[in-house]
Amino acid sequence: MSHLFPTYSKWEIEPESAKGSYLYSKDGGVYLDFTSGIGVCNLGHCHPEVKQSVEQQLNKFWHVSNLFPIELQEKAAELLTNASGLDLVFFANSGAEANEAAIKLARKATGKTKILTFMQSFHGRTFATMSATGQDKIKQGFGPMLDKFEYVPFNDLEALQQLLTEDVAAVMLEVVQGEGGIFVASKEFLQGVEALCKEKGVLLIIDEIQTGIGRTGKAFAFQHFGIKPDIISLAKGMANGIPTGAIVADGKLKEFFGPGSHGTTFGGNPLAMAAAVKTMEIIFQQSFLDDVQKKSEWIISVLKEKLVGNQLVKDIRGLGLMIGIELDMPVASILGELRKEGLMVLNAGEKVIRLLPSLNTLQEDFEKALEILEKNLNIHAKITI
Template sequence: MSALFNNYARRPVHLVKGEGTVVEDADGKTYLDFTSGIAVVSLGHAHPAIVKAIQIQSEKLWHVSNLFKSPGQEKLAASLLKDTHFSHGFFCNSGAEANEAAIKLARKHTGKSTIITFYQSFHGRTFGAMSATGQEKIKQGFGPMLETFKTVPFNDSAKLEAAIDDDVAAIMLEVIQGEGGIHTVAPEFASVITDICQSKGILCIVDEVQTGIGRTGTRYAYEHAEVKPDILTLAKGLGGGFPIGAMLGTADLFDAFGPGSHGTTFGGNPLAVAVAQTVVDHVFEEGFLKEVSGKSDALFRKLKENLPTERFEVRGQGLLIGIDCKEDVAPFIRQAEEGGLLIVQAGSNVIRLLPPLTVTEQEIDQAVDILTSILLVPTTV
């Protein structure tokens, strides 16, 4: 019997090393990793610049706590804030922690309690983030959720407007729902959210834990949408594999988070910040983001050329791509693994592709070949 709790449906593969997009298991078999640790390993496995950053920082300081000044945090925050409308940042350890911070900040700043979220959303597994999540399967067995969250259908303007009252502090959304099936916010719905927030004095929180840091071909996915968040949350790809989360906010929110209002022991530690700075320095280069967009165009084109539209729908943005198969995809996930391709689900019927942002076009071709060989097997009646 395992010494671990059984809260993960673990795959039988034991991965032992990786380089770029390629990982190897304990038996020596190699795979193309189109999961990136669930959108985390943004620069691929064992990227030389990240390895060097860890080596250098590990010989200086690992941890000093947030009781002391942190020039590294200041520099990283400035990099994330540059050329945005945000003014301040806060660092933590994960996406769920970033979303907890956003919820607390919105409530403290407005003095109101209700946060509106959307069905099929995913914001984390801590109690507040779980209450915000619009998927019942995440909440089963844990008793009553926090009552100050209202969940409404995504891209339904009438239902959203009906949910607004005087106690609403914020509207919280993913501009692309990752775990919920790769659903993108409609332009007209984004405009409605913006109008409501501006006219009612409601804050807009955009959860970019999965979509941020170049995943969609821009620094942040909200740049594709008609929304202007007051608060932005980040994690996953920010650390390139090292745990770190972040929350960015506008200048008028600054006074709500004074000393003692919120904190973290490990958040923004020197090792995490050194790695994240290295990731940001690479990803935020204009040429790098153009390459991501070019790879995205190639992957979308090849998938659409090979997968008939009557059976499959390909959707997403950048290198966050969903293939809606209109049937349970669990068997396809296993078959892809056997064929040397690691992929994940986004709901029961959607295959999610999340290659490292450094994936090559040759690796894209190889992945498409494996996928089509699996998905286009004739079904028997």
């Protein structure tokens, strides 16, 4: 009997160890991992340089609190600001905490309370971030949500303009809606959102929790579209599996997060910062990011070529190594079958297979994964004829 709340539907695989793009189970199974811990291990499992960085800090001190200046926080913050073009960082422990900080900062800085988000978005599971999320299914059973959040159809600039009233503090969006089904915002939409926000004096928050830290082939996904947000939120890939999160913001917001305005006991923990610094030093190299984009272009083209005649496949879309294969059927049973064949992938909603491989996955492992996917989906297509 488990003493855990059954908040997750557990897979049948119990991990024993993991390295690179592979996970090894206690019963001897070997699995090619295209989940990366849900977009967390962007450098794969147990990356040796990240491990060494954490071990070095482990032998110095683990925790002292944010009452002390911590050099690794400054190094991590410098990497984030240099890569984003923004100015100031607050470290948290998770994506939900990062989004909480972004919401608080936006409301305090503007003196306004309404925040516009988008249908099918996902921003977290605290009350504020659950309220910000444009999916009813995650809110069921918890009673009334926090008010002052309104939801707009994604990629619909006209609908946003109609709701962008004088009481709006911020617009909050994902460049790629991950949990919502791997839907990518258009350049025209994002540039239009930025222009409207500037015109109305509204802050633009971009949730980069799943798309950030190289996942899309840029340091941050917003950089594909020639825009500059006021605040971005980060977590997942920032420390390659050691829990951390952050917001990065424009310097004009400095006065609104002064002493006593916000805080966290564990945010910016030295062990997490050791992992984050090394992870970002590797991923933010231009040659590394260029390689991610090349891999993405190749994978999406191969997927389209291999699956073009499969009547189950409705669409293949994504940005960088965040790829969705939309089917004409629920994908839950297919995910289980793929695991039996040694490939772990995720869903994004009911009918989308989500691929989130580590960014340094080897070519031979991509080829292996695509072969397994093609074989399985072609078998299912024949079954459903």
